Amino acid sequence: MFMSILGKSFSRRKGKIAIAIIAVIMGAAIPSAMFTVSLDISEKVSYEFRKYGANLILVPKSDTIQVGFPGVEFGAVTEQNMINESDLWKIKTISWRNNVLGFAPSLYQVVKSGEGTNEQRMVLVGTYFNKEVEILKPYSPDDKKIFKTGIKSISPWWEIDGDWIEDPNDNTGSLVGINVAQKLGLKLGNTFTIRYSEVPDDTANETEYVLRVLGIINTDGYEDNQIIVNLQVAQNLTNRPNEVHTVQVSALCNACPVDVFAAEIEEKIPNIDAKTVKQLVSAEMSVLNKVEDMMMLVTVVALLASALGVSTTMTTSVIERQKEIGLMKSIGAENKRIASLFMTEAGLVGLVGGLLGYGIGLLLAQIVGISVFDSTVSPRLSVLPLVLAISIGMTLLASSLPVRRAMKIEPVIVLRGE
Amino acid sequence: MGNGIIVTKNLSKIYGETKALQKANITIQRGDWTSIIGPSGSGKTTLLNMISCLDTATSGSVIVNGTNVSSLNQVKLTRFRRDNIGLIFQQYHLIPYLTALENVMMAQYYHSIVVEQDAREALENVGMGHRFDHIPSHLSGGEQQRVCIARALINDPKILLADEPTGNLDQKNGKIVLDLIKRLNDEGHTVVLVTHNPDISKKGNRIIELVDGKVTKVNVKNS
Numbered sequence: 001m002f003m004s005i006l007g008k009s010f011s012r013r014k015g016k017i018a019i020a021i022i023a024v025i026m027g028a029a030i031p032s033a034m035f036t037v038s039l040d041i042s043e044k045v046s047y048e049f050r051k052y053g054a055n056l057i058l059v060p061k062s063d064t065i066q067v068g069f070p071g072v073e074f075g076a077v078t079e080q081n082m083i084n085e086s087d088l089w090k091i092k093t094i095s096w097r098n099n100v101l102g103f104a105p106s107l108y109q110v111v112k113s114g115e116g117t118n119e120q121r122m123v124l125v126g127t128y129f130n131k132e133v134e135i136l137k138p139y140s141p142d143d144k145k146i147f148k149t150g151i152k153s154i155s156p157w158w159e160i161d162g163d164w165i166e167d168p169n170d171n172t173g174s175l176v177g178i179n180v181a182q183k184l185g186l187k188l189g190n191t192f193t194i195r196y197s198e199v200p201d202d203t204a205n206e207t208e209y210v211l212r213v214l215g216i217i218n219t220d221g222y223e224d225n226q227i228i229v230n231l232q233v234a235q236n237l238t239n240r241p242n243e244v245h246t247v248q249v250s251a252l253c254n255a256c257p258v259d260v261f262a263a264e265i266e267e268k269i270p271n272i273d274a275k276t277v278k279q280l281v282s283a284e285m286s287v288l289n290k291v292e293d294m295m296m297l298v299t300v301v302a303l304l305a306s307a308l309g310v311s312t313t314m315t316t317s318v319i320e321r322q323k324e325i326g327l328m329k330s331i332g333a334e335n336k337r338i339a340s341l342f343m344t345e346a347g348l349v350g351l352v353g354g355l356l357g358y359g360i361g362l363l364l365a366q367i368v369g370i371s372v373f374d375s376t377v378s379p380r381l382s383v384l385p386l387v388l389a390i391s392i393g394m395t396l397l398a399s400s401l402p403v404r405r406a407m408k409i410e411p412v413i414v415l416r417g418e
Numbered sequence: 419m420g421n422g423i424i425v426t427k428n429l430s431k432i433y434g435e436t437k438a439l440q441k442a443n444i445t446i447q448r449g450d451w452t453s454i455i456g457p458s459g460s461g462k463t464t465l466l467n468m469i470s471c472l473d474t475a476t477s478g479s480v481i482v483n484g485t486n487v488s489s490l491n492q493v494k495l496t497r498f499r500r501d502n503i504g505l506i507f508q509q510y511h512l513i514p515y516l517t518a519l520e521n522v523m524m525a526q527y528y529h530s531i532v533v534e535q536d537a538r539e540a541l542e543n544v545g546m547g548h549r550f551d552h553i554p555s556h557l558s559g560g561e562q563q564r565v566c567i568a569r570a571l572i573n574d575p576k577i578l579l580a581d582e583p584t585g586n587l588d589q590k591n592g593k594i595v596l597d598l599i600k601r602l603n604d605e606g607h608t609v610v611l612v613t614h615n616p617d618i619s620k621k622g623n624r625i626i627e628l629v630d631g632k633v634t635k636v637n638v639k640n641s
């Protein structure tokens with residue numbers, strides 16, 4: 001009987017119910033998007049954080065030269081500095097040197113490969129594999145003179161199909177990211193040609209270089225779009241001897257005084273900034289926090305607007321059905337039965353609106369993810385119950401006033417009205 | 419006398435300036451058909467609403483079936499009404515989107531449990547067995563009033579209160595409804611019927627006349 005009263009009163013007022021549902025959708029979509037984005041992005045960030053073997057990144061200090069007159073800035077020119085490869089051994093001379101498990105430099109260059117329409121651009125990265133670094137002035141006489149390091153100690157978690165580059169003097173071996181291999185149709189053992197010109201797209205002055213695929217890497221990160229070779233290969237190809245762009249340093253210890261590490265390295269090697277990965281991640285996190293704050297604000301506003309919408313529709317519904325409510329009371333319906341009828345109605349509106357709002361929120365989350373974080377956002381089912389709780393709770397709350405009004409209806413008065 | 423099924427003592431209802439009912443002392447006997455007659459505005463509906471526990475008195479008391487209803491709170495009043503009183507309205511007051519059968523079942527639902535078979539029998543009992551699935555707007559006035567009576571009867575109340583039950587009906591349909599009420603009275607239901615039509619009032623074996631909120635006359639027909 002309850003269902004029949006509910007069902008029929010619903011189908012009779014499709015328009016009003018639709019308006020109420022739309023109001024709930026508006027209120028539910030925003031929190032749905034917010035929770036999805038913040039869950040997904042923070043998980044991605046923390047994944048990146050975890051997967052970083054390195055906890056320090058060394059980058060050259062960039063001299064920014066202000067252009068313009070005093071007080072009037074036209075802009076800034078950043079001079080691209082490099083780190084000297086010959087300084088890297090100094091990392092092993094800090095007082096915390098025994099905690100430095102390894103380091104690996106990176107020298108980046110965009111190169112081309114493939115012919116005609118199949119031409120692809122990708123990043124060539126030169127780094128260390130099994131590199132023996134000579135420690136020229138050891139911190140103490142007991143320290144080893146030779147330190148063996150390479151990318152493998154920084155990123156041991158890389159999934160490699162095939163082999164790592166084992167020989168530090170291998171001038172043709174390469175690790176190819178899975179996306180690169182797919183685009184160029186490369187298999188293990190294949191050789192392929194990369195082209196490089198100092199001025200981009202200067203085809204007349206291109207240098208060609210032949211590489212061999214030793215391994216295909218799959219990291220779910222940037223590496224999937226890169227070709228990784230021994231550092232000297234990249235240096236020779238681009239004619240930048242002794243230069244590297246960045247250095248990843250893995251310093252493992254419990255409760256790392258990683259800031260102290262950074263300061264010491266900065267002292268030993270001139271003109272570099274040692275950034276802790278935590279700093280890098282926290283930049284991303286602070287963007288996330290700002291976006292979350294903003295979305296929280298929008299959520300509150302959206303929920304208020306939506307509650308207002310629901311409340312108005314429910315009030316109209318109660319007024320329209322005054323006579324019916326009065327009659328139900330006169331034939332024996334207690335207030336709580338009337339309330340439960342309206343609350344169930346509200347709950348259903350909240351449920352349907354919440355479900356649809358969740359869906360629309362996922363779309364919103366994509367838009368926010370792509371435009372703010374350059375990252376697609378995967379749907380999170382765990383957000384659904386939260387969104388439903390919010391939307392149903394909001395609907396019930398918004399309906400409580402109209403329902404109280406329904407409970408106050410006096411049958412004598414409405415039944416008298418002709 | 420004295421131990422009637424409905425007894426009012428100095429019952430008054432005042433709306434602001436209007437004394438809708440003044441110190442009414444009425445006794446209605448079990449099994450009687452009592453007609454309440456009087457001109458428009460004389461307080462007939464007011465009196466009936468207080469007997470049916472829809473409204474509370476300004477002063478005085480109403481005792482229905484031994485219970486002083488003036489002392490009951492809202493929830494208890496509702497329960498008392500649905501157990502003891504069947505209401506028949508001039509405007510029928512059926513739920514427009516429910517079928518005849520569902521309208522009757524709704525009264526079962528709010529009383530206790532829904533037994534569809536009983537609801538069907540109640541409609542058959544008022545000659546509406548062929549109209550179970552019609553919604554009110556597809557029924558004639560007389561038919562709607564019979565659905566209303568079936569609904570009033572479904573929980574087996576001892577008292578039937580009817581306010582101008584034939585007020586919106588033509589003579590033929592009015593007769594059907596009055597005959598039906600007569601039959602229910604013969605079957606043992608106590609009937610209180612409000613009307614301003616002297617002919618209809620004569621169907622009762624007791625007539626109470628109201629003028630300006632005061633009981634002016636009580637006629638008892640010898641049966």
Ligand SMILES: Nc1ncnc2c1ncn2[C@@H]1O[C@H](COP(=O)(O)OP(=O)(O)OP(=O)(O)O)[C@@H](O)[C@H]1O
Nearest residue numbers: 433436438456457458459460461462463464465614
């Ligand atoms: N809610 C109310 N507020 C103010 N005055 C009211 C209210 N209800 C009834 N009255 C007044 O009380 C008096 C009695 O009204 P009541 O409805 O009982 O008359 P009635 O005898 O049923 O009339 P009718 O034959 O027209 O139905 C009238 O003067 C009416 O205007």
Ligand SMILES: [Mg+2]
Nearest residue numbers: 462463464581
């Ligand atoms: Mg009246």
